Amino acid sequence: MLAELLWGTGTTLEGLLLARSVKGRIFTAYPIFYVYLAYIFLESFVGFYVYLFQAAHYVNFYWCAQFLSVALGYGVILEIFRQALRHYPGAARMARSVLVIIFCLAFSKVLFGALSSSVWSLARTTAELERSLRVVQGALLVTIVGLLAYYAIPVGRNLKGMIVGYGFFIGASAVSLTLRLHFGDSFQPVWQYLPAATYYVTLIIWCSTLWSYRPSPLPKPEVGIERDYELLAAHTTRLLTQVRASLLRAVRP
Amino acid sequence: MSHLIVFLAIAVLFVIVLLVWALRTEISGASKGAVAKGSNIAERPPLRALAERIFAARDWEFVSAQTEPAIQRTFLQERRNVALSWLRQIRKQAAELMGFHRRAVRGNIELKPGMEMRLVANYLAFLFLCGILHVLIRLRGPFQTRKMADYAIGVSDRLRALSGQLLAGADPVLLSRVNAARTDKSS
Numbered sequence: 001m002l003a004e005l006l007w008g009t010g011t012t013l014e015g016l017l018l019a020r021s022v023k024g025r026i027f028t029a030y031p032i033f034y035v036y037l038a039y040i041f042l043e044s045f046v047g048f049y050v051y052l053f054q055a056a057h058y059v060n061f062y063w064c065a066q067f068l069s070v071a072l073g074y075g076v077i078l079e080i081f082r083q084a085l086r087h088y089p090g091a092a093r094m095a096r097s098v099l100v101i102i103f104c105l106a107f108s109k110v111l112f113g114a115l116s117s118s119v120w121s122l123a124r125t126t127a128e129l130e131r132s133l134r135v136v137q138g139a140l141l142v143t144i145v146g147l148l149a150y151y152a153i154p155v156g157r158n159l160k161g162m163i164v165g166y167g168f169f170i171g172a173s174a175v176s177l178t179l180r181l182h183f184g185d186s187f188q189p190v191w192q193y194l195p196a197a198t199y200y201v202t203l204i205i206w207c208s209t210l211w212s213y214r215p216s217p218l219p220k221p222e223v224g225i226e227r228d229y230e231l232l233a234a235h236t237t238r239l240l241t242q243v244r245a246s247l248l249r250a251v252r253p
Numbered sequence: 254m255s256h257l258i259v260f261l262a263i264a265v266l267f268v269i270v271l272l273v274w275a276l277r278t279e280i281s282g283a284s285k286g287a288v289a290k291g292s293n294i295a296e297r298p299p300l301r302a303l304a305e306r307i308f309a310a311r312d313w314e315f316v317s318a319q320t321e322p323a324i325q326r327t328f329l330q331e332r333r334n335v336a337l338s339w340l341r342q343i344r345k346q347a348a349e350l351m352g353f354h355r356r357a358v359r360g361n362i363e364l365k366p367g368m369e370m371r372l373v374a375n376y377l378a379f380l381f382l383c384g385i386l387h388v389l390i391r392l393r394g395p396f397q398t399r400k401m402a403d404y405a406i407g408v409s410d411r412l413r414a415l416s417g418q419l420l421a422g423a424d425p426v427l428l429s430r431v432n433a434a435r436t437d438k439s440s
Contacts, residue, residue, distance in 0.1 A: 097366035142267060148274075148278075172264075
C-alpha cells in the first residue's frame, strides 16, 4: 500500500513538474533535464505495468531501467555544467579540464572494480555498477559546485534546485545501494520503499525550485563594468606588488 | 563494516556540502560587493612603517636592557599581538587578491587551466606558511621568527608575480589600457 502511495505521489509530482515546464516554457531553457524527467515519468508507468502484469520480468526490467536512468543522469550533470558556466568561458574552460581529470580517475577506478569483481549476478553487479556510476556523478557534481564557489559565480533558483535535488538523489541512491549491497536480502523490506522515498524528497526540492522560470543572473552586459573590473584587477596587482616590495624592504634587515 | 561507515559518512558529507553551498550563495549584490572590496585593495596605505616597527630588534634590545622582566613580558606579549595582527592583514590581502583575480578571469576565454592550478598551489603554499608563521609567532614571539617572515613574504611575492602574469596575458587590449592609465597618472 505504501509503495503504491509513494508511486502515485511521485508520479503526480513528476507530471506536475513536466506540465509546469511546458506551460512556463521552462522546458526550452533546460531541455536535457526535462528529457531526463520525462524518461523517469514514462519509466514509472511502464515499471508499474510490468510490476503488476509481468512480475517475473520485473527485476530485469528494474535494473535495465535503472542503468539507463543513470546514463541519462550524466545528461543532467552536463545540463548543470552548461547552464552554470555558459556566461563564464574562463571558468568553463577550467571546469572542463578539472572535470575530465576527475571523470577519468573515477571512471577508471569503477571499471577496474567491475572487472576485478569475482561474483556475478544481474542484481548485484548492476547495483554495484549503479553505485559506482552514482559516485562518479557525485564527484563531478561536487567539482562543479566547488568551481562555482571558487569563481563566485551566481546561480539562479532553478539551477540551484536542480543541483541540490539531483545531488540529494545521488547521495541517497549511493547510501541505499550501499546498504542493500552490505545487508543483502535482509534489507529488502526497507529497500522496497527507500529509493522511492528519497526520490520523493528530490521531487519536492525540484517542485519548489523549478515551479517557475528563475534563471541565473546574467553577468553585467555593459562592457564598461566588466572591463573596468579587469582594469581594476590589473591595477591592483601592480599596486600590491609595489606595497609588498616596500614591505619587504621594511622587514628584511 | 568500517568501509560501510566511511562510505555513508562521505555520502552524508556530500549532501551537507551541497546544502551549505545552496544556503550560503547569495545572488544579489555578489558582484557589487566584489568590486567594492577589490577597489579597496588598491587604495590601502602601505604596511611598511608598521612592519618595520614590529620586527625591529632595537626596540627589544632597549626594553630588555632597561626594564624589569614584568615589563619585558608585557612588551613581548603586545608585540606578539601586533605581529599576529600584521600577519592576518597580509593573509587577508592575499585572499582578496585571489578573489579579485578569480572574478577577473572567470569570463576570460584565454584562461590557462595549468597556470590557474599553479596559482592555486602557490596560494595554498602561502596559506600554509602563514599558518606556520602564526604558530611560530605565537610560541616564540616576532623577533625569533624574522627569517620565517622573510620566507613567507618571498612566497607571497611569487604568488603575486604569477597572478600579474595571468592578468597581463588575459587581454592585450586591457593591458594597453592599464599602461595608458598608468602613464596618464604619472604625467
